Each structure stands twice: as structure tokens, then as C-alpha cells.
């Protein structure tokens with residue numbers, strides 16, 4: 001069976017074709033950036049930590065792939081992209097093996113998500129991996145769930161996927177598709 005992150009990648013791969021503009025809103029260690037670049041998409045990736053850019057750059061080099069890496073918050077996405085996008089992914093929370101104080105925040109996450117939903121082409125998809133076991137995670141989880149629950153059904157299909165019997169606070173996936 002696919003876990004929620006593998007499922008997110010599968011759902012994105014179903015709609016992305018080479019040359020599509022896509023956004024990794026939370027670069028982190030670069031796993032999603034490399035995955036998207038491997039689909040031959042034009043990837044624009046954001047993170048607020050220089051360490052994330054360094055890790056992602058290295059991972060891209062190893063895979064002989066390229067992406068545009070931006071050291072800035074995803075809430076500023078409008079300053080960097082003025083075209084439609086096919087897809088985006090968020091992995092909420094903190095950068096593993098790094099400063100756990102630097103976490104994604106409800107306000108900026110929803111700001112970025114609102115802008116990316118505007119930029120999304122019809123049939124495009126946004127994946128949000130929700131990690132909430134850390135301090136501050138519950139507030140962000142609840143804010144994101146409240147926001148996506150309120151998206152109009154005529155315009156967006158919103159689905160939630162996650163484990164049922166896992167210990168601790170297992171991450172889950174929220175998948176949004178802009179209707180045709």
C-alpha cells in the first residue's frame with residue numbers, strides 16, 4: 001500500500017507533464033523538489049532556511065536535475081511567479097535534523113495556499129502533507145482543515161488520506177484538485 005506521501009507523489013505525477021510549472025512550497029531536504037524535477041517539470045522551490053537550499057542543491061546535483069531554489073517564504077510566491085501553475089506540494093512542519101523552532105505557520109501557509117489556488121490551472125492539483133506532532137502543529141493542522149473544508153465544492157475537489165491504526169500523530173494528506 002502507498003503511504004500518504006507516496007500517494008501525494010502519485011497524484012501529482014498523474015497530472016504533471018514535462019515543462020509544466022510546479023511549486024515545492026517547503027523545500028526542506030529536497031526530496032519533493034527532486035521528485036518533481038524528475039518529472040521534467042519546471043520546479044520553483046521555497047524555503048526560509050539556507051540549510052534547506054544547500055541540502056536540496058546537493059540532492060539535485062546528485063540526481064543531475066535542476067530547479068529554481070528560492071530563499072524566501074512561500075507566502076511571497078506572488079513576487080516570483082506570475083503565471084499559472086500545474087501543481088504544488090507542501091510538507092508542513094520543521095526541517096528534520098535541524099532547528100525545530102523554524103516551523104511552517106498557519107497564517108503564512110494559508111496565505112501561500114490561497115495564492116497558489118488562484119494560480120492553479122483547471123485540472124491542476126495541490127498536495128498538503130500535514131504533520132502535526134510538534135509544538136504548534138495542531139493549530140496549523142486545524143487552520144488548514146478549516147480552510148480547505150470551506151473551499152467551494154463546485155470549484156475544488158478536496159480529499160483527505162491517512163492511516164487509521166498508527167501510533168502517535170501520523171501525518172496525513174490533503175489533496176486539492178481544481179475542477180475542469
Ligand SMILES: C[S@@+](CC[C@H](N)C(=O)[O-])C[C@H]1O[C@@H](n2cnc3c(N)ncnc32)[C@H](O)[C@@H]1O
Pocket residue numbers: 025026027028029030031032033046047048049052072073074075090091092093094095096102103104105108
Ligand atoms: C517538513 S519540512 C519539508 C520537507 C521537504 N518537503 C522534503 O522533501 O524534505 C518543512 C520545511 O518548511 C520550511 N518552512 C518554514 N516556514 C516556511 C515558509 N514560510 N516558506 C517556505 N518554507 C518554510 C522549513 O524551513 C522546513 O525546511
